[in-house]
Amino acid sequence: GDSVTQMEGPVTLSEEAFLTINCTYTATGYPSLFWYVQYPGEGLQLLLKATKADDKGSNKGFEATYRKETTSFHLEKGSVQVSDSAVYFCALSDTMYSGGGADGLTFGKGTHLIIQP
Amino acid sequence: GAGVSQSPRYKVAKRGQDVALRCDPISGHVSLFWYQQALGQGPEFLTYFQNEAQLDKSGLPSDRFFAERPEGSVSTLKIQRTQQEDSAVYLCASSQVEREQFFGPGTRLTVL
Numbered sequence: 001g002d003s004v005t006q007m008e009g010p011v012t013l014s015e016e017a018f019l020t021i022n023c024t025y026t027a028t029g030y031p032s033l034f035w036y037v038q039y040p041g042e043g044l045q046l047l048l049k050a051t052k053a054d055d056k057g058s059n060k061g062f063e064a065t066y067r068k069e070t071t072s073f074h075l076e077k078g079s080v081q082v083s084d085s086a087v088y089f090c091a092l093s094d095t096m097y098s099g100g101g102a103d104g105l106t107f108g109k110g111t112h113l114i115i116q117p
Numbered sequence: 118g119a120g121v122s123q124s125p126r127y128k129v130a131k132r133g134q135d136v137a138l139r140c141d142p143i144s145g146h147v148s149l150f151w152y153q154q155a156l157g158q159g160p161e162f163l164t165y166f167q168n169e170a171q172l173d174k175s176g177l178p179s180d181r182f183f184a185e186r187p188e189g190s191v192s193t194l195k196i197q198r199t200q201q202e203d204s205a206v207y208l209c210a211s212s213q214v215e216r217e218q219f220f221g222p223g224t225r226l227t228v229l
Contacts, residue, residue, distance in 0.1 A: 036220075043121075043208070043221055043222040044160070046217050046218075046219075049217065103162075103165065104150055104152065104162025104165055104173070104176065105152075105218060106162070107160050107161070108159050109157070110158070110159050
């Protein structure tokens with residue numbers, strides 16, 4: 001079955017540091033890949049997505065590139081801020097955008113990011 | 118426009134009680150999903166509706182869990198005879214078909 005593995009947290013960085021959160025996946029087909037963010041006390045929000053190999057998703061200074069050869073979708077940001085402190089989830093869908101119907105997302109366990117001033 | 122809303126936001130139940138959790142999706146969204154998120158874990162898929170049809174319920178952990186969406190809009194997740202292992206945050210998401218899912222704030226269920 002499908003699965004997503006992401007680095008365990010918490011990850012603690014100083015403000016303006018470079019961020020990488022690793023995510024690798026296992027899927028049967030050509031999945032679409034997502035990063036969701038959960039700020040304290042709020043619901044899950046879509047941060048960025050990529051629907052095919054070599055696509056780069058980007059939003060709010062965050063980027064992730066869909067690497068089919070390494071089955072990875074690592075999240076990066078060049079200079080983090082205190083306001084980026086949150087839990088980040090990598091997720092995939094086997095059928096979204098593929099014409100295969102719809103299915104639930106498969107999520108990783110989440111990575112808690114703490115940015116210190 | 119309004120996002121996905123869920124009620125109640127918090128629910129405390131005694132073991133053995135039945136609970137009902139409500140989800141109001143974004144207006145016009147055909148697809149509706151329920152997820153269960155245990156403490157420190159990622160959300161896990163429970164069930165999926167397209168309009169009023171429940172097309173996938175493969176993630177429901179037992180026959181004590183039941184979901185419905187009778188008019189293709191509001192959905193209710195019902196848990197009968199709650200047990201301690203049912204304690205979790207229950208998330209609802211809605212979407213256009215095959216598009217991004219938008220999540221509600223969740224209902225935190227605590228079973229004592």
